[in-house]
Amino acid sequence: MAGPPVVIWDQDVEGLLHYRELVPRLEEALGKFSRRDSTEVIQPVRTTLTLQKHHGFLGLMPTYMENDGVLCTKFVCFYKREDGSSLPATQATLVLLDPEYGNVKAVMDGELITGMRTAAVSAISAKLLMRPEAEVLAILGTGKQALSHYNAFTDMFSFKEVRVWSRTRQKAERFCRSVSGPVTVCVSVQEAVRGADAIVTVTRCTEPVLFGQWVKPGAHVAAVGACRPDWRELDDVLMKEAVVYADSREGAMAESGDVILSGAEVFAELGDVINGTKTAHREKTTVFKSLGMGVEDAVSAQLVFDQWKRHTPKL
Ligand SMILES: NC(=O)C1=CN([C@@H]2O[C@H](COP(=O)(O)OP(=O)(O)OC[C@H]3O[C@@H](n4cnc5c(N)ncnc54)[C@H](O)[C@@H]3O)[C@@H](O)[C@H]2O)C=CC1
Ligand SMILES: O=C([O-])C1=[NH+]CCC1
Structure with a gap:
């Protein structure tokens, strides 16, 4: 036995x-x-x-x-x-x-x-889809996933600037004190994402917080929150303009409000890019919609x- x-x-x-x-x-x-x-x-x-x-x-x-x-x-x-x-x-x-x-x-x-594997997969999405000359990372949200994403992204890439936004300045400042490198506190999402090459959304919001009109063309977005069919982090403009990748196509179609409610097409899974069966459109604005997989x-x-x-x- x-x-x-x-x-x-x-x-x-x-x-x-x-x-x-x-x-x-x-x-x-x-x-x-x-x-x-x-x-x-x-x-x-x-x-x-x-x-x-x-x-x-x-x-x-x-x-x-x-x-x-x-x-x-x-x-x-x-x-x-x-x-x-x-x-x-x-x-x-x-x-x-x-x-x-x-x-x-x-x-x-x-x-x-959960924190480390989610952040590592987002960092893999950036490795595949972010422009190699990326200099600025913006993180929206300051909770547990924000911390693991900060650690994974700064471990794998050399950004010149990392910005963070939270709904209160106090939380953003607390986040800055909890990490080991420099971070710029931003008072609005717009300020945080302006000109950013990579954006990570790790909030618990259920309505869009990131709008396409603020996102630099060619930026890569790793969208990690909003894991219910009626929850959103990104608006329709961003979802429709970007090339959308997911961890699981079936997962995204069943669970992602950003995909389902915007009607955006999932172009590929990250695994398809890794397997060489789908293109990594680094030159375009890309969204990686993460739901998390077993x-x-x-x-x-x-x-x-x-x-x-x-x-x-x-x-
Ligand atoms: N894709 C995946 O594999 C995974 C996704 N998640 C999701 O990631 C998100 C973040 O998770 P944690 O960091 O663990 O949560 P957390 O509670 O530690 O942090 C959430 C952050 O979102 C902020 N927030 C809450 N409501 C907000 C709103 N209405 N607008 C803007 N910001 C808001 C909070 O202030 C906090 O900074 C959650 O939605 C969670 O379900 C969590 C685990 C895995
Ligand atoms: O994959 C995961 O662990 C989760 N995805 C959404 C909430 C938790």
């Missing part, structure tokens, strides 16, 4: 997961997903239950990678909280199973994994588990 699962919680995850190992694994996983080969990745669109009383949702994200022997599911609760609420906006737990025996090998805290969690959880085994002496 299999032993009990190991529990790998927040601080342990922190020491085991690094962008330098995570990014190549995610690039490979995105490519595998877009090949739609069921021996490589089986990943249905997230099943979402509404938690009406708590203004939230439970997302179930199972993934099986047969060739790699990885079976994983994530439980993620996310909420439409009022700003200032002391309750979390997102909570996630990952469960890694043995696909042959069916036992649970590990249970992991999903907060850092396969990203699966490869991240496997990486954490492998590192944990390497670093934990046999009992």
Whole structure:
């Protein structure tokens, strides 16, 4: 009989997961997903239950990678909280199973994994779609994803300026104090995105906050919030003018208000660009619509588990 699962919680995850190992694994996983080969990745669109009383949702994200022997599911609760609420906006737990025996090998805290894998995928979108001479990064939002995106983007690229916008100056200043490099606080979205080459939207807003008329032609936008069919971060002008990429075409058509309500066409998945089957239109304005995928969690959880085994002496 299999032993009990190991529990790998927040601080342990922190020491085991690094962008330098995570990014190549995610690039490979995105490519595998877009090949739609069921021996490589089986990943249905997230099943979402509404938690009406708590203004939230439970997302179930199972993934099986047969060739790699990885079976994983994530439980993620996310909420439409009022700003200032002391309750979390997102909570996630990952469960890694043995696909042959069916036992649970590990249970992991999903907060850092979700933050890092989401930011790493956005950074991959920028690597593929942003102009190489990009100098200015603007981040809209100052929460957990804003922090992980700051870390991933400044780790992978050399921007001359990083700007941040939040609804209150106080929050933007708090964000600046929490990061290790220089950041310019902007008092409006317009000020933050004016002339920016890369824009990351990581807000909990449900109405557009970024408008196409403010975006520099040729800029790359990684749109990470608004993960419900009736939630928006970007306006119709931006969605229609840009070449739109997604992590999962089916996910975007089912869950992205920015895609569904604007009627914009999803040109390609990031994996299609990685596989060389679709063009990276770096010269045009591009939007990467991120919804988050189970396969990203699966490869991240496997990486954490492998590192944990390497670093934990046999009992
Ligand atoms: N695409 C993906 O894979 C993932 C997406 N998300 C989504 O990313 C977004 C950010 O998540 P976290 O950073 O964890 O949340 P958070 O609560 O830590 O930060 C949210 C930020 O949005 C701001 N905000 C809230 N309401 C706003 C509004 N109406 N207008 C403008 N700004 C507003 C807050 O002040 C805060 O700066 C959420 O929508 C979350 O559901 C989260 C995890 C993965
Ligand atoms: O992929 C993910 O974990 C999430 N996407 C939207 C909210 C949480």
